[in-house]
Amino acid sequence: MSLTSVPGVNIVGAGLAGSLLALLLAQRGFSVSVYERRRDPRAGTAERGRSINMALAARGIRGLALAGMLERVMPLAIPMRGRMVHEHDGSAELQMYGVRPEEVIHSISRADLNRVLIEAAGELPNVSLNFGQLCLGLAHERDVLEFRDEVTGQIHHCAPQPTIATDGAGSAVRDSLVAREVASVREEPLEHDYKELTIPARDGRHVMDANALHIWPRGGFMLIALPNRDGSFTATLFLARAGENSFERLQSPGDVDAFFAREFPSARALIPDLARDFFANPQGSLGTVYTRGWHLDGEVLLLGDAAHAIVPFHGQGMNCAFEDCAELMRMMDEHQRWDGLFEAFEFERRPDTDAIAQMALENYREMREAVLDPEYRRKKKEAEDLERKDPNFIPRYSMVMFHPEIPYRQVVERASAPQNPR
Numbered sequence: 001m002s003l004t005s006v007p008g009v010n011i012v013g014a015g016l017a018g019s020l021l022a023l024l025l026a027q028r029g030f031s032v033s034v035y036e037r038r039r040d041p042r043a044g045t046a047e048r049g050r051s052i053n054m055a056l057a058a059r060g061i062r063g064l065a066l067a068g069m070l071e072r073v074m075p076l077a078i079p080m081r082g083r084m085v086h087e088h089d090g091s092a093e094l095q096m097y098g099v100r101p102e103e104v105i106h107s108i109s110r111a112d113l114n115r116v117l118i119e120a121a122g123e124l125p126n127v128s129l130n131f132g133q134l135c136l137g138l139a140h141e142r143d144v145l146e147f148r149d150e151v152t153g154q155i156h157h158c159a160p161q162p163t164i165a166t167d168g169a170g171s172a173v174r175d176s177l178v179a180r181e182v183a184s185v186r187e188e189p190l191e192h193d194y195k196e197l198t199i200p201a202r203d204g205r206h207v208m209d210a211n212a213l214h215i216w217p218r219g220g221f222m223l224i225a226l227p228n229r230d231g232s233f234t235a236t237l238f239l240a241r242a243g244e245n246s247f248e249r250l251q252s253p254g255d256v257d258a259f260f261a262r263e264f265p266s267a268r269a270l271i272p273d274l275a276r277d278f279f280a281n282p283q284g285s286l287g288t289v290y291t292r293g294w295h296l297d298g299e300v301l302l303l304g305d306a307a308h309a310i311v312p313f314h315g316q317g318m319n320c321a322f323e324d325c326a327e328l329m330r331m332m333d334e335h336q337r338w339d340g341l342f343e344a345f346e347f348e349r350r351p352d353t354d355a356i357a358q359m360a361l362e363n364y365r366e367m368r369e370a371v372l373d374p375e376y377r378r379k380k381k382e383a384e385d386l387e388r389k390d391p392n393f394i395p396r397y398s399m400v401m402f403h404p405e406i407p408y409r410q411v412v413e414r415a416s417a418p419q420n421p422r
């Protein structure tokens, strides 16, 4: 089946991957129908969800560039040139991410990014955006998708044409593929949850260096903070659910206050509404989703978190989902056929998504513990010196964040070579 014989494509989920994919497919001339359970964010009804801001790096930027979105997206982003490590005693040290000025990552609001992608997709005549449509999965014994209109409660089906499911980590479409034994899924929950808090602006300005990702690493847990454009920071506490230092032990405003005063005194001083924020905001869970069988023949494909959700410690989930979109377009442009496209996509892409899933888990230990270790700091410094002298030497972190031309799986291989420590 040639590409031109496919009249249109359905996309389930207008999150980060779904909205970018809608743009990319529409730019290639497909008629794209997008179904999203939330309300239309263009109407100013953005819903508060997980992670208010996130780190955008080279792989994500490449996907956005492919859709011509950089001019609209980059003004929304704040460059972060390194991690500011805050010690117990209140001292802080900046550890640069790269050795070149352009080696920075960018803090960006999830809602802003999603909104501009949806706005751009909505400007194209061949994109139809349908909000308030909850996908219930594949209809019983039929290969069409079933939806419930969230306003009228009516159940309906969408046109039987190729469907790409970008409905996130809890994908309903993935559940259908699993129920039909087309896919198998292994979910590995992390024992640590997260909670977001706000470090407000003072007189409209950031109270800490705005061009850094701030970390208060404490061995078994950590607090991080990313800058927002309004002068505030969004801080995220990553902490075990149960045990000595855990969410379970933080039951009252006094518990929370004492914990922050003991573990993060410098951050505590910057969060006036700590207890109110803490109890008002949800406690989110984290985990890795490994799926085998991302597709149902040429009819359905899982992409982004729906296929491979990962923990956020390398700041790569969205970046990887945008890279998925770019890779699918590359394969489509190269082969010019639908037949076998979805199958080939999983075959080519899964080794890379497995690799970043592993590296993301490993990076949690690095962020909450290793960055404090003098030996780690010495090795990092050595690696930076080596990188300046030898262009073939690239530390692992830099390969992941700044070198999209190196597939994730090759990052793992190259980083495990003895001459190339992380």
Ligand SMILES: Cc1cc2nc3c(=O)[nH]c(=O)nc-3n(C[C@H](O)[C@H](O)[C@H](O)COP(=O)(O)OP(=O)(O)OC[C@H]3O[C@@H](n4cnc5c(N)ncnc54)[C@H](O)[C@@H]3O)c2cc1C
Pocket: 012, 013, 014, 015, 016, 017, 018, 035, 036, 037, 038, 050, 051, 053, 054, 055, 056, 133, 134, 135, 136, 166, 167, 168, 169, 170, 171, 172, 194, 284, 303, 304, 305, 306, 310, 312, 314, 315, 316, 317, 318, 319, 320, 321
């Ligand atoms: C705390 C935290 C911090 C993170 N930080 C970073 C970071 O710094 N950098 C980074 O690259 N990644 C980060 N991530 C990961 C990133 O959020 C995800 O990888 C990314 O959102 C995946 O995009 P997606 O489009 O696949 O899924 P999503 O963005 O989750 O989009 C899924 C969409 O589908 C819709 N949907 C869901 N179910 C249905 C249904 N049944 N019917 C219709 N619509 C549906 C949802 O409403 C949503 O709009 C972080 C994640 C967390 C939890």
